[in-house]
Amino acid sequence: MKLIQGNPGKRKIDKKQASPDALLDVPAPPEWFGEIAAAAWQQVAPWLIEAKILTSTDLHNLEAFCMAYQRWREAQDDITKNGIIVMGAKQKIKNPACTVANETMRQMATFGSALGLDPAARSRLKPGGNQKPNNPFTALRGGKAG
Known part of the structure; x- marks a missing residue:
């Protein structure tokens, strides 16, 4: 996680410690997904793969995010159809769908943040693992990374 999210404490990273590798191919969405969750998976998973963020250990977060999104959309449809007061x-x-919408919105924020799907979380993520940035000024500092 330190390689992906950064190492603000600058403590030495144990390179012998097991670390999951980023997935290279977009896995199929789970068979039990509804249409909305599957569409969310097909939209988000390719970006996570391309950014080298998604690992096999993160798939449950992606599943939870997509299901929360589906429930949020279903709740919003109910609110649109029946109104806020029923x-x-x-x-x-108060329409119970309002409570579902609020709860699933919080779930989407939680799981989405874990996957780097919001700007603040994305700025903390350092996708690609051990890749060092190409810094043209490294030679000026004696070849040392800063």
């Missing part, structure tokens, strides 16, 4: 057993109440 008739309960005896009186008007």
Whole structure:
């Protein structure tokens, strides 16, 4: 994780420690996904592969993100169709889909952040593992990385 997310403490990284390799091919979405979750997978997974962010150990985060997105879309459709206020057993109440929409929005933020799908998380990620940036000023510093 330090190689991907950075090493702000600058502690020595144990190179013997097992580290997952970034996936090279986009895996198929799980068979149990609904249409909306599968479409989200097909949209997000290729970018994560290209950015060398997605590893086999991250697939559960991607699954959770896509399912939260599907539930959020379904809740939003219900809110659009039935409104924010619906008739309960005896009186008007807040549409329960509003609660689902809010909860799944938080889940998308959590899982999306873990995958680097928001600007703040993306700035912390250093995709590609051990690659050193090509810095033209390295030679001026005696070949030492800064």
